[in-house]
Amino acid sequence: MSRCDHCGKETALPFTCQHCGGKFCEEHRLPPNHNCVNISSWNAKPRPSVSLNYGKGGVTVTGGGFIPDPRRNAKKTRAEGLPWLKIMAGIVALILLGLALLVMIGYRFG
Template sequence: MAECSYCGEKVSLPFKCKFCGKYFCPEHRLPENHDCEGLKEFKEKRAKSPEKWIYEPFHPKYREEPVRKIKKPRIEIIQRNIIYGILILITLILIYSLIKGY
């Protein structure tokens, strides 16, 4: 059995404060309910340097330049489509000749 660091109540399942490291009963488990010194120190540190814990998506530091997609020339696209068409046509002719041959 542990003892609440604030009121002295005996508890079987104490809560450990992540700011001060002490153990508390369910009623005093929150830092605000036991006048946590660690919380006060944390808030002071956080107030001194908010840029370390605040994420600003539009901050120049986080902005990336968009990558420009390079378009292929239209002739390459047409040539590729013609080649695909010829390959499909050859495949269909081979399948037809195999079926017709049996």
């Protein structure tokens, strides 16, 4: 267990400040809460955005920035080979042919 550099409280998982390198408890983890010496660098960083606007072509973040939607411009490719419907029709036809053959040779069901 380590102690918070600001209040001295013991914490199992201390937060490390990215601006001053100190170890802090959950109450003092943010730079304004522990009187960080490099608070100016924290103030210069843009705040994380909470809301998203879904629009054409991607997602617009309220705080700025643009997250393109990778699915929007993806090229659709056709699967090579036989379509699954033709394969299933072939399997059903083979089963029916097999049953018809069994009836013709005199096999008794049940």
